[in-house]
Amino acid sequence: MSDRRTTVKIALLVAPLLSSVLVLHAWGDPMAGGLGRAICNWKYPERGHPSQFVLRVPRGSGVEAWAARAIDEFVAQAVKDHGVPLAIQVPAHPVTVILLDPDADPVRFGSTIADELYPNEGVFDAARRMILVRMERKIQQELVIAALRQAVARVLLHDAGSSRWSPWLTEGLVGRLEGTRAAESRSWTGELPTLSEILRFSEADFRGHNRLACIRGARLLTAFLMDRMPENFDYYYKEERAGLRPLFAERIGDPLRIDREWREWLQPK
Amino acid sequence: MMPAWEDVSPYTEQRTRAHRFSWTNLLIILNLTGFVITGFLSKSNPGALAAVEFDKTTAIGQLQLWQFFSYSFVQLIDAVYIPWLILGVYFLYTIGNELEMEIGSARYLTLYFACGAYGAVSHALLQYFVPVFVPDYALGRAATFCAPVLGIATTAAVTWPRRPVLLLFFLPMRLRSALIGLGLLWLVCAFTPWLKQGLGPSIGAVATALAIAALEPRLNRSFDRSALRRDRDRFLEEVDVRRRTDGILDKISREGIDSLTRSERKILKQASLILNRGKAKPHE
Numbered sequence: 001m002s003d004r005r006t007t008v009k010i011a012l013l014v015a016p017l018l019s020s021v022l023v024l025h026a027w028g029d030p031m032a033g034g035l036g037r038a039i040c041n042w043k044y045p046e047r048g049h050p051s052q053f054v055l056r057v058p059r060g061s062g063v064e065a066w067a068a069r070a071i072d073e074f075v076a077q078a079v080k081d082h083g084v085p086l087a088i089q090v091p092a093h094p095v096t097v098i099l100l101d102p103d104a105d106p107v108r109f110g111s112t113i114a115d116e117l118y119p120n121e122g123v124f125d126a127a128r129r130m131i132l133v134r135m136e137r138k139i140q141q142e143l144v145i146a147a148l149r150q151a152v153a154r155v156l157l158h159d160a161g162s163s164r165w166s167p168w169l170t171e172g173l174v175g176r177l178e179g180t181r182a183a184e185s186r187s188w189t190g191e192l193p194t195l196s197e198i199l200r201f202s203e204a205d206f207r208g209h210n211r212l213a214c215i216r217g218a219r220l221l222t223a224f225l226m227d228r229m230p231e232n233f234d235y236y237y238k239e240e241r242a243g244l245r246p247l248f249a250e251r252i253g254d255p256l257r258i259d260r261e262w263r264e265w266l267q268p269k
Numbered sequence: 270m271m272p273a274w275e276d277v278s279p280y281t282e283q284r285t286r287a288h289r290f291s292w293t294n295l296l297i298i299l300n301l302t303g304f305v306i307t308g309f310l311s312k313s314n315p316g317a318l319a320a321v322e323f324d325k326t327t328a329i330g331q332l333q334l335w336q337f338f339s340y341s342f343v344q345l346i347d348a349v350y351i352p353w354l355i356l357g358v359y360f361l362y363t364i365g366n367e368l369e370m371e372i373g374s375a376r377y378l379t380l381y382f383a384c385g386a387y388g389a390v391s392h393a394l395l396q397y398f399v400p401v402f403v404p405d406y407a408l409g410r411a412a413t414f415c416a417p418v419l420g421i422a423t424t425a426a427v428t429w430p431r432r433p434v435l436l437l438f439f440l441p442m443r444l445r446s447a448l449i450g451l452g453l454l455w456l457v458c459a460f461t462p463w464l465k466q467g468l469g470p471s472i473g474a475v476a477t478a479l480a481i482a483a484l485e486p487r488l489n490r491s492f493d494r495s496a497l498r499r500d501r502d503r504f505l506e507e508v509d510v511r512r513r514t515d516g517i518l519d520k521i522s523r524e525g526i527d528s529l530t531r532s533e534r535k536i537l538k539q540a541s542l543i544l545n546r547g548k549a550k551p552h553e
Contacts, residue, residue, distance in 0.1 A: 005492050009485070013383055020390050021337075024329045028397050036401040105404050 040108045044098060051075070052091045053152075056098045063099055063139060070145040071097065074152055078177050085234065086173065087241065088156050095155055097131045099144065106132050120144060122151035126158050146178075153177035164243040168201045171215055172222025180219055192266070193217045195259035199248055224262050225252065292374050293365040296381065297358050300414045303342035304354060307412075311346055318343065323411035323470075325393040341385040343412045345466065349458065350413065356437075356451070357418045364425045364434070364444070365418075371428065377421075380481065384420025384474035391473025409467035415455065416470035422448050423478035507543055514540040 044056040047064045053071050057064045075090055082088045098109055106117060111125045111132055120143035122133035131151040135144055153174045154162075162170040191213065193201075198217050205214045225233040232252045239246035249255060310318040320333070323340035327333045344354060369377040392411040399408055425432075430445040442450070452475070459466040517533050529537070 005489075008492075009488065010379075012484075012488070013379070013481075017383075017386055017390065021329060021332075021334070024325070024390075024393055024397065025332060028325070028329060028393075032397045032401055035398065039401060103405055 036108050040104075043104075044109075052094045054094055054096045056096060058099070058101050058104075061099070061135075061139070063135070063141075063144070066141060067097070067099060067144070067148060070148055071152055074149045075156070077179075078153065078156055082177060086157075086177075086237070087160050088177070089159065091155060091159055093129060093159075095129050095131060097148070097151075098133070100132060100134045102134065102137050104134075120147050122147035124151045124154040124158065126163065129155075131155065149178050150174060161241050161243070165240045166199070166201075166245075167203050167206060168198045168218040169222065169237070169240055171201075171206055171218040175215075175219030176222055176226065180223075192220065195221065195255050195262060199255065220266065221262060224265050228261070228265065229253075291366050291369055292378055293361050293369050296365075296414075297361050299342055300344065300354075301358065303414075304344040304346075307344050308346050323389045323392060325396040328389065329393055337386040337389040338382055340389060340411050340470075341414045341417050345410075345413055349461075350466075353413070353415065353455070353458070357414055359438070360418060360422060364432075365421050368421060368425050368428065372424075380424060380478070381417045381421060383481070384477050385417040385470070387477035388416030388420070388470030388473035391476070392467050392469030395467065395469040408469075409459065411467050411470050413466065413470075415466075416474035419452070419455075419471050420474040420478040422451075423475050424482060427479070427482040503543075510536070510540045510543050 043059055045059060047055040047057065047068070051072055053068070053075075055064050055068055055071075057067065079088055079090055100106065100117070102119060109130065109132065110128060111123075111130060113123060113125050117123060117132060117134045119134050119136045120140055122131060124131050131148070133144060133147045133151060154170075156177060157170055157173055162173075193213060198214075198221055201214055201218065205211070206218075208214070222233075225236075229252060236246055236248070236251040239251065248258075252258060307318065320327075321336065321339040322343050323336045328336035344350065365377075372380075389411060395408055399406055426445045426448045430443065432444040433441055434444050434447050436442045436447040436450060455471065456468065459468050459471070513536050517529065517537055520528060520533070
């Protein structure tokens with residue numbers, strides 16, 4: 001075999017190997033990511049919707065009609081009931097609502113906060129103005145709507161300025177917008193945190209292992225304050241909205257006394 | 270009627286020689302050593318094992334290029350894999366040795382490692398793109414010498430498709446049929462949850478061996494045609510120069526060398542070059 005022939009053969013063997021390694025090194029991850037996004041866009045087409053909520057649901061799932069209706073009704077009801085006291089408005093900027101399959105990876109949609117999204121649970125990614133709700137394989141319409149309502153409530157409060165508020169207040173108002181009845185939460189038999197603990201809660205507490213007690217405590221406290229001392233709460237809320245970080249003791253009352261009254265209020269009638 | 274082993278194999282005598290050195294035997298020793306070392310490292314130092322196993326994050330992302338070759342020496346420590354290891358070693362010892370003698374050591378080693386390297390590229394492609402389509406699918410590891418062995422086996426099956434072999438040491442079959450049967454068995458075994466072996470390297474290696482088997486003869490034919498064309502052109506040019514030189518030589522004998530025109534001198538010079546082209550220099 002001539003030298004030239006050998007050289008050509010070796011070049012033909014090595015060149016595709018080297019070029020494929022270099023191509024994958026330079027563009028492997030972007031190509032896979034781009035392909036993943038293209039597949040996501042195909043699997044989750046955008047559904048036109050008259051409101052600011054852009055729905056993206058799995059192709060052929062047939063959930064868009066009731067999901068859109070549930071969002072519209074919830075926003076209209078929330079604005080009607082709480083528009084003036086809580087300064088809630090219909091969102092001025094678009095919000096993408098994605099109803100995920102059980103297997104779908106939220107990272108494909110660019111969200112990094114929805115890593116552990118359980119079935120029938122929703123999350124609002126404020127940075128991307130995106131709501132992600134994971135559905136079960138057998139879609140539970142009521143549970144999906146409940147998750148949607150909670151996530152949309154967070155959108156409405158975010159637009160009202162909740163990023164500047166105490167986390168407990170946001171969580172409590174989510175419950176209020178959702179329409180959680182105080183009587184339902186009162187029936188919970190688990191141990192509730194104290195008022196001082198609730199006032200010190202951070203965002204992480206509402207996502208931690210004890211989150212159910214934290215969420216319930218914040219919601220019950222908000223319901224109590226809005227029910228028993230609406231004027232003080234209104235004053236406190238306005239100052240929170242203005243980013244003034246008001247002191248609970250000054251605007252509403254001594255935490256120990258309020259905690260005692262709250263516990264009494266929690267007792268079944 | 271299936272011919273006997275001795276009727277077909279041109280290297281039966283050599284096969285029985287125990288002391289002959291071959292690269293195939295060295296590769297067998299390296300792979301068995303790899304099996305033992307994998308056994309030690311998987312318990313005592315998994316980090317060192319990860320450095321030689323193939324993974325696209327390190328091999329391509331961090332350009333740890335040795336992993337394209339080293340991964341094939343990492344074997345699985347698994348009872349299900351042991352029969353495949355024995356089968357692979359037996360295959361290399363018998364047919365691998367014969368193929369090395371047939372095609373030469375350099376080509377054999379090139380084929381062995383090229384199949385391994387392209388198998389790794391194939392595994393990397395699966396690592397990049399399978400999660401896009403099936404996010405929850407756990408792609409197996411790229412390990413074992415199955416990729417290069419399959420590459421060698423494919424080349425042997427293309428070279429000697431009708432060669433008789435004993436499938437699983439007892440069942441007489443043609444080499445091509447045996448390879449297809451074993452390939453399907455490997456496919457099933459690699460997909461099973463106990464082996465957890467990535468199929469990318471095997472697919473890449475077989476595709477590489479088939480591509481080489483298909484393209485190399487075409488390339489050789491193309492080179493042969495090109496050489497033939499070059500020889501023919503040279504011959505025609507020589508004939509033409511000879512014809513024209515004869516007339517010039519007649520003129521020299523009639524009228525002397527000073528009578529030549531500039532173009533005739535040029536033709537003579539060309540003729541001298543062409544006619545001396547094939548002659549080797551005395552000192553070479």
